[in-house]
Amino acid sequence: MAMGLFLDTSRVILSRVKDLRALTPKRHRVKGKWGYELVGPHLLSPGEAVLRAATHPKQPPTRMALQHFDATYSAQLGALWPSIRVALLSERKYGALLNHFAHNLDVEELQARGCKDFISNGEAFMFPASADHRSEFRPEEDSSSVSTVNHGGGSQQPSSLRLSPNIRCLVFPRGDVTRFRPARPDKFGLLSYYLLDAASILPCLALDVQESHTVLDLCAAPGGKALALLQTQSVSECPALSRSSSNSIQSGFLCANDSSVSRTSRLKRVLHSYVPKALLTDDKLRITSFDGTIWGEIERNSFDRVSSGHPIIFILLLWRHTNLIPASLQVLVDVPCNTDRHSLMENDNNIFSRSRIGERRSLPKLQAELLLAGILAACPGGDVLYSTCTLSANQNQAVVQQAVQLAEEQHGIQLQVISLCPLTQMFSNTFHFAPNLHLGEMVIPHLAANFGPIYLCKLRRLT
Ligand SMILES: C[S@@+](CC[C@H](N)C(=O)[O-])C[C@H]1O[C@@H](n2cnc3c(N)ncnc32)[C@H](O)[C@@H]1O
Numbered sequence: 001m002a003m004g005l006f007l008d009t010s011r012v013i014l015s016r017v018k019d020l021r022a023l024t025p026k027r028h029r030v031k032g033k034w035g036y037e038l039v040g041p042h043l044l045s046p047g048e049a050v051l052r053a054a055t056h057p058k059q060p061p062t063r064m065a066l067q068h069f070d071a072t073y074s075a076q077l078g079a080l081w082p083s084i085r086v087a088l089l090s091e092r093k094y095g096a097l098l099n100h101f102a103h104n105l106d107v108e109e110l111q112a113r114g115c116k117d118f119i120s121n122g123e124a125f126m127f128p129a130s131a132d133h134r135s136e137f138r139p140e141e142d143s144s145s146v147s148t149v150n151h152g153g154g155s156q157q158p159s160s161l162r163l164s165p166n167i168r169c170l171v172f173p174r175g176d177v178t179r180f181r182p183a184r185p186d187k188f189g190l191l192s193y194y195l196l197d198a199a200s201i202l203p204c205l206a207l208d209v210q211e212s213h214t215v216l217d218l219c220a221a222p223g224g225k226a227l228a229l230l231q232t233q234s235v236s237e238c239p240a241l242s243r244s245s246s247n248s249i250q251s252g253f254l255c256a257n258d259s260s261v262s263r264t265s266r267l268k269r270v271l272h273s274y275v276p277k278a279l280l281t282d283d284k285l286r287i288t289s290f291d292g293t294i295w296g297e298i299e300r301n302s303f304d305r306v307s308s309g310h311p312i313i314f315i316l317l318l319w320r321h322t323n324l325i326p327a328s329l330q331v332l333v334d335v336p337c338n339t340d341r342h343s344l345m346e347n348d349n350n351i352f353s354r355s356r357i358g359e360r361r362s363l364p365k366l367q368a369e370l371l372l373a374g375i376l377a378a379c380p381g382g383d384v385l386y387s388t389c390t391l392s393a394n395q396n397q398a399v400v401q402q403a404v405q406l407a408e409e410q411h412g413i414q415l416q417v418i419s420l421c422p423l424t425q426m427f428s429n430t431f432h433f434a435p436n437l438h439l440g441e442m443v444i445p446h447l448a449a450n451f452g453p454i455y456l457c458k459l460r461r462l463t
Contacts, residue, residue, distance in 0.1 A: 061350035065343035068352065069391075076393050080434070080444065084391070084453075087445035088344055095198025095451075096180050097224065098168040099274050100231045102190035106183065107170070110193075113178065115170035118198060119163060119205070122426040161208055161422050164232040171198050171430065175448045191273050196224040199431055199443040199451040203387040204228040206420050206458050207330050213252045217332045218292040218374050220256035221263030223270035225334055229254055230275060230285070257288040257295070264289040292333075293369040295377050329382040333374035335367040335399075338390040340453055341445075364394050364402075371403035375413060378461050383418070386440075387456045396455040397439040404459070418458040 059067075069088075074081045095118065098104055170193070172178045183191040204225050209215055209232045220226045233252035256271070258264045268287055271280065279285060338360070343352050351360045367388070374384045386403075388395055407413040420441045424433045431451055434442040440457030 060347050061352040061354075062344055062347055065338075065340075065350070065352040069340065069344070073391055077391065077434075077444075083446065084444050087447045087450050088341060088453075090447060090450060091177060092197065092341055092445075093171070093177065093450040094180055094195045095169045095171045095201065096183070096193035096195055097201065097228055097231070098170065098193050099183075099191060099227075100166045100168075100234055101274060101276050101279070102188070102192045103186040104192045106192045110170050110180075113172075114176065115172055117168045118171050118427065118430040119167060119169055119201070122430065123163065125429055126426050161205065161426070162210065163205060164210070164234075166234050167201070167205070167228060167231040169198050169201050174430075177450075185273075188276070189273075190276065194224060194227055194270070194274060197389070197451055197454065199454040200224055200387075200389070201228050202423060202427070202431075202443065202454060203332060203334060203385050203456045204232060206423055206456055207332055207383060207385045209233060209252070209330055211252055213330050215252065215254045215330045215332065216295075216374070216377055217254065217256045217334070218295060218370060218377075219258055219334050219336065220287075220332075221258035221260060221267040223256065223267040225332060226254065226256040226267065227270065227274055229332070230271075230279075253284060253286075255286045255288060257290055257292060259289060259291045261289055293366070293373050295373040329379055331374040331378045331382065331384045332387070333371050333384060334387045335370050335395075337363060337367065337388040337395050338392055340390050340392075364399055367395055367399040368402045368406065371399060372406050375403060375407045375415065375459065375461065376411065380461050380463055382461050384415075384459045384461070385456060386459070387454060389452070389454055391442065391444070391453045391455075396442065396457070397437070400439055400457045400459070412463065414462040416460045416462055418460055420456065420458060 069085070070081075073084070077084060096106075096110060096115070098107060098117075180193075180195055183193045183195070185191055207215070207229070209229055211233055213233065215229055215233070217226045217229060233254065256267060258267055264287065271285070271287070275285070338351060343350055347353070350356075351363075371384070371386050374386070378384050386400055390396070404415050407415060417439065424441050430449060431443045432446040432449055434444050440455060442456075443452030443454040445452050
């Protein structure tokens with residue numbers, strides 16, 4: 001079995017290398033430190049890249065990103081970096097998040113093409129006897145676990161997962177790089193699936209949202225995770241929903257916020273394409289466009305601060321006091337980050353462009369502010385899930401440590417790190433996880449399962 005996987009992976013790597021070599025003019029082929037495979041007009045070996053940097057001042061942002069990653073990730077990830085690098089520079093793999101609200105005409109066709117729901121597959125792997133229904137998974141309690149976070153990370157408290165049967169995500173098998181067709185609308189105009197990096201479902205699963213939960217998605221656009229959260233909150237067993245009466249199909253509340261007005265418009269378009277109108281009501285779903293860093297203010301209920309003149313806080317407090325936004329139990333903080341794949345592949349809107357140097361350098365500060373705001377918004381006992389799509393330890397573990405420290409020092413809030421090992425065990429057949437992370441978990445890209453990077457860390461508010 002292990003040998004089979006190894007051979008498959010090697011075959012994929014070899015075919016990718018041949019593809020790249022065929023596409024690359026001879027003058028761009030270089031045998032570099034990481035092997036001869038990754039070369040091309042913007043895919044230089046690190047040695048050549050450094051030389052070019054000295055002689056060619058204007059480099060495209062994708063190349064700047066590659067140089068930056070080679071310098072930082074080779075130090076951070078050591079021997080893992082070369083293979084992650086190959087995967088990052090190859091075509092990524094998608095998953096089809098099934099839309100429970102639509103009449104899903106495409107599912108059988110996708111299954112006939114070899115797609116499998118990685119979520120129920122993971123459960124079948126953990127619970128072979130009860131493969132047909134979603135189960136609760138409790139890891140063995142680790143008596144050495146500490147309950148509160150120390151600022152160096154500390155050990156993590158294990159927790160149980162109760163996966164909703166309504167969230168399903170189809171993926172092609174390992175090593176299969178077939179692309180999905182665009183989803184088709186059902187007779188009500190609702191699309192049958194949403195294509196996204198399958199690993200980006202993990203933060204939603206880790207948040208363990210149940211039907212009646214109140215959830216805040218602080219940075220929600222374009223909306224893949226918001227849609228996944230809505231699937232987990234829905235209670236209908238039948239996809240053929242009545243469009244007129246929806247009370248029985250979603251009992252929780254989701255607030256989806258994003259500070260960017262244009263991206264919030266995109267979020268609205270996505271949700272309108274997937275969610276029945278009857279669910280897009282203020283008592284079930286609210287879409288807002290505020291700066292998430294001040295969201296914590298709303299929960300601290302300080303009208304004094306409003307009278308000192310912050311109009312946005314004033315509006316938020318009005319909403320809070322008219323009960324339009326209930327106190328948040330579960331908070332997803334999926335922050336802006338280096339977006340490693342995009343930075344390596346697209347020059348447009350690239351965080352490594354010269355004009356965005358300041359923005360990129362201030363990302364960890366913004367991320368910590370957003371996470372702190374999420375912590376303040378959660379009720380004691382509530383959970384906060386921090387996630388990014390970068391490998392950068394400065395934007396992952398370091399941000400969590402900083403926000404936890406600020407929460408304690410400035411607000412007297414104690415937090416507990418919740419171990420996500422049930423999740424990594426359950427889905428180790430689908431994703432590659434970084435080994436021995438001292439805080440949180442991270443899906444690392446791999447040619448045979450080219451998902452991620454996705455970092456996730458779950459915190460529980462104790463006070
Ligand atoms: C990684 S994306 C979120 C992706 C989204 N969760 C999804 O699954 O589709 C980060 C988002 O954070 C938003 N953002 C940036 N700064 C923000 C802030 N201060 N408050 C709220 N949202 C912010 C960006 O506009 C961007 O849409």
